[in-house]
Amino acid sequence: MSYRFLKGHGTENDFVILPDHDGTVHGDLSPERVRALCDRRAGLGADGVLRVQRDEAGRWFMDYRNADGSTSEMCGNGVRVFARYLAEHEGESFPVEVATRGGTKVITAEGDGELLTVDMGAPVVHGRTVVGVPNHTWSALNVNMGNPHAVAFIDDLDQAGPLLEGPDFDSGVYPEGVNVEFVVRRGPQHVAMRVHERGSGETRSCGTGACAVAVATALADRAERGTPYTVDLPGGTLTIVWTEDDRVLMTGPAVLVGEGTTDL
Structure with a gap:
């Protein structure tokens, strides 16, 4: 069976897009198919799959799958x-309104439309925990942005190691x-990060992770709500604002790079 796909990315966090409005093309969307599509050597290559569906209420629904085939609440x-x-x-x-497992998100276009802003909703901060890699451990803040994050401030991003595991x-x-973010400061309201995403490994960018990092940094700075934070990722830069009414707004690019058919 051949089926349509598109490929896109946001700050080089890349996805295979599968149009499947009524679910008849991909059925339950098996983990095996997701893994085949995301395989960077034998497939199309991606950090995850975005299946385009309509839910029972007729809304657009983003059925997001990690590269290993597991489901996730948000991306x-x-x-x-x-x-x-x-x-x-x-x-x-x-x-545009998009329903997700992490709630409905509203996306707006900025200026000439190159950048999009998504209202990620209210963060939930649960307290502190501990994360580690070989030879290093750090205290981390537990922040939920519709999916779970552990945000650790470290001295140098290289300390996180290769993140192969x-x-x-x-x-x-x-x-x-959990998604684990390793963060260093670059200047006032400016940080850089690396991320290991559950089900996908280290990725070039993680939007919910950047939001969690901005929230953790704003709390550490005791910053006023509405203060914009710049978050540098290996694949680009996102701007995050935690608003007075407890919403996290994330602004960044979103690019479609190609489309075709496959029988993977």
Whole structure:
């Protein structure tokens, strides 16, 4: 069976997009198919899959799968790419509402439309935990942005090592796994990060992770709400604002780079 796909990325966090409005093309979307599509040597290559569906209420629903085939509640870069697809291929105009397992997100276009802003909702801060890699451990802040994050401030991003394996974490705190962010300061309201995402490994960018990092940094700075934070990732830069009304707004690019058919 051949089926349509598109490829896109947000700050080089890349995704295969599968149009499947009523679920008849991919059925339950097996983990094996997701892994085949995301394979960077034998497949199309991606950090995850975005299946485009309609839910029972007729809303656009982002069925997000990690590269290992597991489901995830949210993907901040992915939802911007999803909105870009809806605008360019489904005739939607901004602002666009997208239902996800982490709640409904509203995406707006900035200026000439190159950058998109997504309202990620309210963060939930649970307290501190511990994460580690070989020869290093750090205190980390447990921040939920629709999916779980552990944010650790370190002295040098190289301290995180190659991140070929997932960092150590407390499975009692994160029974379903966690995205771990390693953060250094670059200047006032400016940080850089690396991330190991559950189910995908180290990625070039993580939108929800950047939001969690901005929240953790703002709390450490005791910054006023509405202060913009710049977050540098290996794949680009995102701007995050934690608003007075307890919303986290993330702004960054979303690009579609190609489309075709495959029988993977």
